[in-house]
Amino acid sequence: MQQIFIFIFKNSYRLLFLLLLVVSFVFTVQSHSYHRSQVIGSANFLSGGVYAEINSVSEYLSLKKQNEELAQENARLKSIIFNEKDTTALPKLDSVKGVRAADIIVSKVIHNSYNVYENYLTINSGELAGVKPDMGVINSAGIIGIIDKTSKNYATIISILNVKSAINAKIKKSNHFGSLVWNGKSTGFVQLIDVPRLASVRKGDTIVTGGQSVIFPENIGIGTIEKIYIDNKTNYYTLDVKLFNDMTNLGHVYILKSKDREEILNLEKKEDE
Amino acid sequence: MNSALLVNIARFMLLLAAQILIFNNMNLFGYINPYPYILFIILYPVNGNKTGLLLASFLLGFILDMFCNSGGVHAIACLMLAYYRPYIFKFSFGLSYEYQTVKLNDVLTPERFSFLLIAVVLHHFTLFLLEIFRITFLLEILLKTVLSTLFTLLVSVIIIYIIKPSKR
Numbered sequence: 001m002q003q004i005f006i007f008i009f010k011n012s013y014r015l016l017f018l019l020l021l022v023v024s025f026v027f028t029v030q031s032h033s034y035h036r037s038q039v040i041g042s043a044n045f046l047s048g049g050v051y052a053e054i055n056s057v058s059e060y061l062s063l064k065k066q067n068e069e070l071a072q073e074n075a076r077l078k079s080i081i082f083n084e085k086d087t088t089a090l091p092k093l094d095s096v097k098g099v100r101a102a103d104i105i106v107s108k109v110i111h112n113s114y115n116v117y118e119n120y121l122t123i124n125s126g127e128l129a130g131v132k133p134d135m136g137v138i139n140s141a142g143i144i145g146i147i148d149k150t151s152k153n154y155a156t157i158i159s160i161l162n163v164k165s166a167i168n169a170k171i172k173k174s175n176h177f178g179s180l181v182w183n184g185k186s187t188g189f190v191q192l193i194d195v196p197r198l199a200s201v202r203k204g205d206t207i208v209t210g211g212q213s214v215i216f217p218e219n220i221g222i223g224t225i226e227k228i229y230i231d232n233k234t235n236y237y238t239l240d241v242k243l244f245n246d247m248t249n250l251g252h253v254y255i256l257k258s259k260d261r262e263e264i265l266n267l268e269k270k271e272d273e
Numbered sequence: 274m275n276s277a278l279l280v281n282i283a284r285f286m287l288l289l290a291a292q293i294l295i296f297n298n299m300n301l302f303g304y305i306n307p308y309p310y311i312l313f314i315i316l317y318p319v320n321g322n323k324t325g326l327l328l329a330s331f332l333l334g335f336i337l338d339m340f341c342n343s344g345g346v347h348a349i350a351c352l353m354l355a356y357y358r359p360y361i362f363k364f365s366f367g368l369s370y371e372y373q374t375v376k377l378n379d380v381l382t383p384e385r386f387s388f389l390l391i392a393v394v395l396h397h398f399t400l401f402l403l404e405i406f407r408i409t410f411l412l413e414i415l416l417k418t419v420l421s422t423l424f425t426l427l428v429s430v431i432i433i434y435i436i437k438p439s440k441r
Contacts, residue, residue: 013327016327017327017356020328020352021349021352024334024335024346025349026345027344027345028343028345028403028406030344031342031344032344040335040338042339042340047339047340050293050340113341114300114304115303115305116341116343116404118342118343118404184410187303248303
């Protein structure tokens with residue numbers, strides 16, 4: 001017993017090093033695993049608060065661009081409304097359920113990241129605003145990512161520029177599905193993999209979200225096909241998709257709150273049992 | 274003793290703030306960032322408390338990881354640097370480095386530069402290896418290490434020259 005104590009006392013420095021190393025290694029491995037991503041993310045009051053303060057200063061630098069984007073989106077939405085027969089009527093509610101299928105929470109990116117392989121964004125709304133993990137996030141141009149961790153006032157998003165992210169997507173014209181991943185090379189491009197060889201794909205075709213997940217509704221824009229090649233291993237198409245979004249410059253985002261989500265998830269859970 | 278402690282605490286806070294506010298947002302060529310916050314570990318007094326350095330390095334890396342959403346990669350890289358620092362000292366300044374008063378924040382000599390270089394390479398290689406965590410990306414890891422090392426060295430030397438103690 002005494003010798004154990006002597007050993008511990010003698011090597012206390014080395015043991016402390018090993019202890020701290022093991023602790024941080026566990027955090028690292030957990031952050032790389034698919035299911036349980038970061039243990040300690042930036043969605044806490046300290047880093048979230050700091051990023052919110054920084055953002056309140058730096059957002060002035062991009063106000064002009066933000067304004068232009070909002071005006072353009074407004075113009076697009078107005079053009080949809082003006083082409084309706086009755087321009088004053090509000091969009092009808094779903095008469096069966098009495099509620100709309102999706103609700104939108106508006107939020108703002110306070111910290112953007114795009115220079116590593118596993119990118120996370122931080123936004124300034126959290127549980128208090130109704131944000132929950134696994135909700136989809138989009139902006140006026142296209143999809144951004146999926147909510148990962150939430151705290152009271154902040155949340156982190158797994159960006160589509162994250163090698164861990166995989167989102168169900170399809171070719172708008174032909175309805176062929178694939179999954180959207182990122183190879184970590186360029187911030188302007190993501191890859192649509194596992195597209196069947198039967199699909200007729202052409203450069204310039206639009207890629208949109210597929211309706212197979214509860215996270216994103218169908219037909220939200222992602223990007224256009226830039227390059228087509230055949231994966232040697234799987235013999236499926238791999239498509240380089242040029243994003244509609246500029247992921248290096250993000251401002252306001254919309255979080256999609258699907259009304260049917262709980263119901264579908266509960267149903268699927270029952271199926272599993 | 275007390276003033277040394279205060280200087281270290283100030284260095285800790287300032288370098289951490291500078292890293293988060295400025296250097297993490299540089300994104301040279303889209304993805305290269307310098308990491309001059311490790312100057313805290315490099316400039317820590319040679320004969321200072323070793324356990325204190327180890328704990329402070331862990332805390333430094335851990336806070337940065339929290340801000341970068343990167344798990345524990347900065348913490349590991351900082352721990353490695355703090356733990357192997359005496360060996361790098363021995364390599365760069367010779368065996369009797371503890372008896373000479375090694376002062377790093379002074380005119381750049383070959384010994385000081387070699388110490389800085391080895392320390393930065395050790396930290397950065399560990400960092401990118403664990404950050405990318407996929408052996409198929411080995412080439413990217415090495416490329417990122419080399420480019421970031423150059424950038425960090427440049428920024429670090431500039432910082433050392435700027436905040437050189439006034440009394441010579």
